[in-house]
Amino acid sequence: MAWADYKICDLCGDSKVFYDADIRDERYQATFGEESRYDPIGLKAICGECNKTHEVVIVARKSLSV
Ligand SMILES: [Zn+2]
Numbered sequence: 413m414a415w416a417d418y419k420i421c422d423l424c425g426d427s428k429v430f431y432d433a434d435i436r437d438e439r440y441q442a443t444f445g446e447e448s449r450y451d452p453i454g455l456k457a458i459c460g461e462c463n464k465t466h467e468v469v470i471v472a473r474k475s476l477s478v
Contacts, residue, residue, distance in 0.1 A: 415416075419457050423466055427459035 417433035420426075432440070441450040456468050 417442050417447035419455075419460055422456045422468075423458045423462040427461060429457040 413431065413433075415428070417431060418428035419430050419432045421429050435441070440455065442452055443455055456464055458468060
């Protein structure tokens, strides 16, 4: 299966996370492909190897500002 058919790890950027070629939801499709500033769902995922040492955490955006 082609690399582009998978959601790629948002941490290492070097591993497939899950097969996404069949996901037709336009909100998901807006998260990849041609460069876009539109990110309607904010989906983040990490691969099994990164999941051993890291986790995905949801926080309010304002808490990220400095
Ligand atoms: Zn990874």
